Amino acid sequence: MRKILIVGAGQSGLQLALGLQSNGYEVTLMSNRTADEIRTGRVMSTQCMFHTALQHERDLQLNFWESQAPRIEGVGVSVAGPDSSRVVDWVGKLDGYAQSVDQRVKMAGWMETFAQRGGQLVIHGAAVSDLDYFSRTYDLVMVSAGKGELVSMFGRDASRSPFDTPQRALAVAYVHGLGPRPEHPEFDAVRCNLVPGVGELFVMPTLTTSGRADILFWEGVPGGPLDAFQGIKDPAEHLAKTLELMEKFTPWEYARATKVELTDANATLAGRYAPTVRKPVGRLPGGGLVLGVGDVVVANDPITGQGSNTASKCAHSYLHSILEHGDRPFDEEWMEATFERHWEKTQHVVKWTNAMLGPPPEHVLNLIGASGQLQPAADRFANGFNDPADFDNFFFEPEKTNAYLGSLTGAQG
Numbered sequence: 001m002r003k004i005l006i007v008g009a010g011q012s013g014l015q016l017a018l019g020l021q022s023n024g025y026e027v028t029l030m031s032n033r034t035a036d037e038i039r040t041g042r043v044m045s046t047q048c049m050f051h052t053a054l055q056h057e058r059d060l061q062l063n064f065w066e067s068q069a070p071r072i073e074g075v076g077v078s079v080a081g082p083d084s085s086r087v088v089d090w091v092g093k094l095d096g097y098a099q100s101v102d103q104r105v106k107m108a109g110w111m112e113t114f115a116q117r118g119g120q121l122v123i124h125g126a127a128v129s130d131l132d133y134f135s136r137t138y139d140l141v142m143v144s145a146g147k148g149e150l151v152s153m154f155g156r157d158a159s160r161s162p163f164d165t166p167q168r169a170l171a172v173a174y175v176h177g178l179g180p181r182p183e184h185p186e187f188d189a190v191r192c193n194l195v196p197g198v199g200e201l202f203v204m205p206t207l208t209t210s211g212r213a214d215i216l217f218w219e220g221v222p223g224g225p226l227d228a229f230q231g232i233k234d235p236a237e238h239l240a241k242t243l244e245l246m247e248k249f250t251p252w253e254y255a256r257a258t259k260v261e262l263t264d265a266n267a268t269l270a271g272r273y274a275p276t277v278r279k280p281v282g283r284l285p286g287g288g289l290v291l292g293v294g295d296v297v298v299a300n301d302p303i304t305g306q307g308s309n310t311a312s313k314c315a316h317s318y319l320h321s322i323l324e325h326g327d328r329p330f331d332e333e334w335m336e337a338t339f340e341r342h343w344e345k346t347q348h349v350v351k352w353t354n355a356m357l358g359p360p361p362e363h364v365l366n367l368i369g370a371s372g373q374l375q376p377a378a379d380r381f382a383n384g385f386n387d388p389a390d391f392d393n394f395f396f397e398p399e400k401t402n403a404y405l406g407s408l409t410g411a412q413g
Contacts, residue, residue, distance in 0.1 A: 001024065001025065001026045002025055002026065002139045002140070002327070003025075003026045003028070003137070003138045003139050003140075004020055004025050004026070004027050004028070004138060004139060004140045004141075004142070004322075005027075005028045005029075005030065005134050005138040005140070005141045005142070006027065006028070006029050006030070006142050006144060006293070007030045007126045007131070007141070007142070007143045007144065007145050007150065008030070008031070008143060008144035008145030008150075008293070008294075008296075009029060009030075009031035009033075009038075009107055009110075009111055009144075010044075010103070010107060010144060010145075010294060010295070010311065011047070011103070011106075011107075011294065011308045011311035011312055011315070012144045012293045012294030012295070012311035012312070012314050012315045012318075013029065013142075013144030013145070013293060013294065013315075014029070014107060014110040014111060014114065015056070015057070015060065015062065015110075015311075015312060015315035015316075016142070016144070016293065016315040016318055016319055017029045017114055017119060018060060018062060018110060018113065018114055018117075018119075019060050019315065019316075019319040020319065020322065021114065021117055021118075021119050022060065022117075023319075023323060025322075026120075027114075027119050027120070028119070028120040028121075028122060028138070029111075029114055029119060029120070029121050029122070030122045030123075030124055030126050031111065031121070031122070031123055031124075032123070032124065032125035032126075032145075033123070034111075034123050035107075035108040035109075035111040035112050036108070038103075038104055038107050038108045038111070039104050039105070039108035039209065040104075040266070041104060041266060042266040042268075042269060043102065043103075043104065043172060043174055043208075043266060043267055043268070043269050044103045044104065044107075044269070045103050045172075045269075045302075045307060045308065046100075046172055046202065046204065046215050046217045046302055046305070047100050047101070047102075047103055047206075047307065047308035048072065048098055048099075048100045048190055048204050048206075048305045048308075049098060049099055049100065049101075049308050049309055049312065050094070050096070050098045050309055050385050050386035051094070051095065051096030051097070051098065051386050052309070052313065052386055052387065053308065053309040053312035053313060054066075054096075054098070054099060055096075056312050056313065056315070056316040057312065062110065062113075064106075064109055064113075065099075065101045065105065065106065065109075065207055066099065068207050068211075069099040069100065069101050069206070069207035070099065070100075070188045070205035070206070070207065070212060071097040071098075071099065071187075071188060072094070072097055072098040072099060072100065072188050072189060072190055072204065072205060073093060073094055073097050073187040073188060073189060074091045074092055074093050074094055074184065074187060074188075074189035074190075074382060075091065075092050075094065075189060075190050075192065075381070075382035075385055076089070076090065076091035076092070076181070076183075076184075076189045076190070076191045076192065077089075077090060077091075077092075077191075077192050077194065077368060077371070077378075077381070078191065078192070078193045078194065078250070078252065079193075079194045079196070079368065079369075080193065080194065080195045080196070080249060080250060084248065084249060084250070084251055086252055087369075088368055088369055088371075088372055089183070089252075089372065090371050090372040090378045091183065091184055091189050091191075091378065091382075092371070092375075092377075092378035092379040092380070092381050092382025092383070093378075093379050093382065094382055094383060094385075094386070095383055095386070096386065098190070098385075098386075099207075100204055100205065100206035100207065100215070101206065101207045102174070102206055102207060102208040102209060102213075103308075104208070104209055105207065105208065105209055125148075126145070126150065127149060127150075128149060128150065128153060128284065128285065129285075131143070131150070131284055131288070131290055132284045132285055132286040132288060135284055135286070135288025135289070135290065136286070136288065139329075139330060140291065140322070140330040141288070141289075141290045141291070142290065142291045142292075142293050142318075143282065143290050143291070143292055143293065143296055144292075144293035144294045144295075144296060145296070150282075150296075151278070151296055153282030153283070153284070153290065154278040154279055154280070154281075154282050154292045154296055154297065155278060155279045156276055156277075156278055156279075157277045157278055157279050160277035160347075160350065161274075161275070161276050161277045161278075162354055163274050163275050163276075163354070163357075164274055165222075165274050166222060166272035166273055166274050167221075167222070167274070167275065167301055167357040168199065168200075168219040168220060168221065168222070168272065168301055168303060168357070169199075169218075169219070169220040169221075169222055169226065169227040169229065169230070169270075169272050170217070170218070170219060170220075170269075170270060170271055170272055170302065171217070171218040171220070171226075171228075171229040171238070171241075171242065171268075171269070171270045172215060172216070172217050172218075172268060172269040172270070173215070173216045173217075173235075173238060173239050173242050173262060173267060173268050174206065174208055174213050174214075174215055174216075174262065174263040174264070174267035174268075175213060175214055175215075175216060175239070175257070175260035175261060175262060175263060175267070176210070176212075176213055176214075176260065176261055176262075176263055177259045177260040177261055178203070178214040178216075178256055178257055178260050179255075179256035179257075179259075180256065181256065182256075188205045190202065190203070190204040190305065190385075191203040191204070191253065193249075193250045193253060194368075195226075195249045195250065196359075197221065197224070197359070198220070198221060198224050198225060198226055198249060199218060199219045199220040199221050199224060199226040200218075200219045200303060201216070201217065201218055201219075201245075201246065201249070201250050201253060202215070202216075202217040202219070202305070203215065203216055203217070203253055204217070208263050208264075208267075209263070209264065210263050210264060213263045214260075216242050216246070216257070216260075217302075218242060218245060219301075219302070219303055222272070225245070225248075225249075226245060226249075228241055228245065229241060229270040230270070232270065235262055235265060235266075235267060235268045236262070238268040238270065239260070239261075239262055239268065243257060243260070273299065275299060275300050275301045275350075275353065275354065275357070276299050277297065277298050277299075277350060278292060278296065278297050278298075278299075279292075279297075280292045280297050280335060280336060280338070280339035281332055281335045281336060281339075289331075289332055289335060291318075291330070291335045291338065291339070292339070293314060293315070293318060294310070294311040294314050294315070295307065295311065297314070297339060297342075298310055298314070298343075298346050298349075298350065300349060300350060300353045301353055301354075301357055303353060303356050303357060304349070304352055304353045304356055304385065304388070305385060306349045306353060306385075306388065309349075309386075310346055310349055313342070313345065313346070314342050314346070317338075317341055317342040317345075318338055318342065321334075321337075321338040321341060322338075345389065348388045348389040348391065348392065349388045351388075351391075351392075351396075352384070352388045352391045352395070355395075355396065361398070362398075363397075363398035363401040363402065364395065364401070366401065366402075366405070367381070367394070367395065367401050367404075367405065368381075370405050370408075374405070374408045374409070376408055377404070377405065377408060380394070
């Protein structure tokens with residue numbers, strides 16, 4: 001039986017550990033926190049997972065909260081005008097619903113399941129020196145802890161990382177008491193509110209530790225008016241600032257948020273990081289090799305909501321690469337090939353996400369505007385969140401965008 005060590009208990013690490021475990025591998029999982037510490041700790045992300053990523057969980061029978069989490073049936077886009085009115089407002093329908101489960105709920109539950117199924121769970125913050133030892137006792141060591149000392153083992157891939165500084169200041173609040181969007185009270189959607197030159201507000205339904213909730217998520221251009229959360233430690237002050245900015249920049253969202261309250265004392269999060277693609281192989285001082293997983297190798301800005309989706313798809317891809325490899329050694333060539341297999345699809349996510357961080361060119365503005373009158377365009381844009389590769393066909397190049405819109409209106413593009 002092959003012995004595998006996974007360091008880090010997030011979406012990719014836990015999904016991969018549980019998948020390998022179900023296929024008979026002897027898996028050790030290292031986490032710097034217990035399940036209870038995760039469950040009662042601070043919110044970690046704004047995860048919204050679309051159909052393909054959710055299906056990977058279903059295939060491993062890990063979709064424990066599917067019946068409880070709100071079904072997200074659409075993705076809506078609003079664009080604020082100079083006077084804070086909406087100049088664009090539409091919603092595209094998803095072919096398969098999306099869901100958001102607070103990672104405190106999911107990671108704690110998955111970690112307990114892994115241990116109950118006989119996996120070896122080690123609660124210990126791993127250092128590079130630890131991995132040096134473990135690399136000699138395991139057939140394969142993988143690192144899925146996206147922050148801290150271990151990430152420094154994986155060099156930045158400059159050819160795939162156009163940014164070396166954070167492109168957005170991030171601020172998250174989980175709330176109860178948000179009213180329905182009056183435009184579509186009969187179904188849930190993720191709402192993307194674009195404030196040109198300032199940033200974005202994302203609003204999404206979620207399942208948290210206390211049941212149904214909503215996430216209010218500001219992405220602010222650094223140095224701009226939304227870059228206002230540094231130094232705020234008090235959760236109530238964080239929420240008050242969130243609402244103040246909503247009232248000013250997205251009053252249509254503020255109108256349904258006048259009675260919200262935080263879900264719990266750890267329901268806020270603020271920070272920033274540079275979107276980065278890293279080399280997949282880390283070399284240890286003693287000569288051993290480790291393979292990077294999930295956010296370790298591809299850390300996108302959350303503007304396109306792809307973080308947990310990419311992590312799930314990475315775990316799915318790596319699982320199949322490991323299973324197909326049989327008893328052969330997990331050498332550097334295999335590690336590189338395993339990542340490149342994942343990159344074939346993930347490169348589309350990176351390309352789209354990085355494009356969304358810049359000022360939209362005229363043809364993209366035309367596409368977003370036209371989607372308000374052309375429901376097929378709105379639906380296709382929404383479903384791109386599940387399959388970002390499709391954006392290559394109608395989003396990046398003016399000629400393709402114009403031809404696509406022309407095909408919908410009967411005009412010659």
